[in-house]
Amino acid sequence: xxxxxxxxxxxxxxxxxxxxxxxxxxxxxxxxxxxxxxxxxxxxxxxxxxxxxxxxxxxxxxxxxxxxxx
Numbered sequence: 001x002x003x004x005x006x007x008x009x010x011x012x013x014x015x016x017x018x019x020x021x022x023x024x025x026x027x028x029x030x031x032x033x034x035x036x037x038x039x040x041x042x043x044x045x046x047x048x049x050x051x052x053x054x055x056x057x058x059x060x061x062x063x064x065x066x067x068x069x070x
Contacts, residue, residue: 003046004039011038 015034019027 004042007042008035008039011035011041014038 012031012035016027016031019030019034
């Protein structure tokens with residue numbers, strides 16, 4: 001969650017700085033959009049990494065590792 005918040009703050013700040021040449025009002029209005037897009041990208045990145053970890057974990061588990069009842 002902290003990663004998403006940091007991405008949103010960084011994305012909003014970067015958007016505001018880049019849009020400042022068009023005027024400060026535009027920069028203030030564009031900052032939430034940039035922060036949201038950055039948080040979305042960070043969230044998709046996290047989801048992708050966690051999905052790969054889960055698939056790798058399943059690949060190395062043996063599906064027939066149930067102990068027999070002897």
